[in-house]
Amino acid sequence: MIWMAFVSFVVSVLAAGFVVRYMRLHARAYGEAMPQRFHLGDVPRLGGVAVLLGMIGGWGLGVVQTGFGDLASLRLDAWVGLWLLVMLPSAGGGIAEDMTQRLPVRYRLGLTAASGALAVFLLGMTVKRLEFPFADAFLVAAPWVGSLIALFAVAGLPHAFNIIDGYNGLAGMVALIVCLALAHVALQVGDRALAALLVSTAAATGGFLVWNYPRGMLFAGDGGAYVWGVVIAMASISLVQRNADVSPWFPMLLLIYPVWETIFSIYRKAVRGVSPGVADALHFHQLIYRRIVRGVFHDDESRRVLMRNNRTSPYLWGFTLLTVVPAVLFWNNTPLLMAFCGLFVVSYVMAYLAIVRFKVPNWLRH
DSSP states (O other), rough: HHHHHHHHHHHHHHHHHHHHOOOOOOGSSEEEEEEOOOOOOOOOOOHHHHHHHHHHHHHHHHHHHTTTTOOOOOOOOOOHHHHHHHHHHHHHHHHHHHHOOOOOOHHHHHHHHHHHHHHHHHHOOOOOSSSSSHHHHHHHHHHHHHHHHHHHHHHHHHHHHHHOOOOHHHHHHHHHHHHHHHHHHHTTTTTTHHHHHHHHHHHHHHHHHHHTTTTTOOOOHHHHHHHHHHHHHHHHHHHHHHTTTTTHHHHHTTTHHHHHHHHHHHHHHHHHTTTTTSOOOOOOHHHHHHHSSSOOSSHHHHHHHHHHHHHHHHHHHHHHHHHHHHHHHTTTHHHHHHHHHHHHHHHHHHHHHHHHOOOGGGGGGO
């Protein structure tokens, strides 16, 4: 597992360096007037390619090790290739959007839905329990509903990660933290194969972050967000499906920040009569950038924007840890996990309203 992580990190770092060095021309296609743009200059948005290549390198090494005796007892064989096949539509669509800026939202939704369908039909992914007696009985009586939930999760989470991907180190660090949390619980229940894939994914993400934070020389783009979303969604479903001790509310609490950000954004836009597919600058992380992070004084405007950009992400890392820590501590305690999910939703809404109404405590601005 250590060697898999090492290979994933090295391949990702080198691939990201290649993109930074030789792929700057395509960055000019990213419009200056985009509302979610918070940087100056042309920055490549192909970090997802580096993450994907790093994962392929690490996962491939695991398959090779299994073929030569599997001394680490990881049992990584043909099913790993199926995981990569499931990722292909989403990753391809995201990378195509990063290269051209011309792939409509409905096509990208269709491609992530294709990944969800492949996960259901090729890997048999389904949700068999929600820890509600009546709901669980219904899932047993109508198993197709569990498959539909799994499809929806794999199709939707990539877009949730894309929504929170707004500042240097934000989505990447959230993905890294979530992968390590899932890997920790997988090891607790003896699922070494799943833990190995997650640790490799975290390592590949770390290789990307070397170039992304704090220098902002490379962005993950849609491709990176979609890769993280698909892998984490599949890992979450598999962990609960294969291990009865793990509460289905464990991955829900882990991912409640990007999931609720997406739900709240859809609601917020619907109230205003705006399509959910239209980008805006009113997401939680964008409000923190505008109204909490203090301005930075520097002679160079590009440097000033970069420094302020970098100061935004740690606020959201802390926000994420407020859900990750209890999720890891109480991964098999459904009532507590549900309570923390509810607490997060209430806290998010209160914090959002406080920022909108300029009622943020002064100590948060330092």
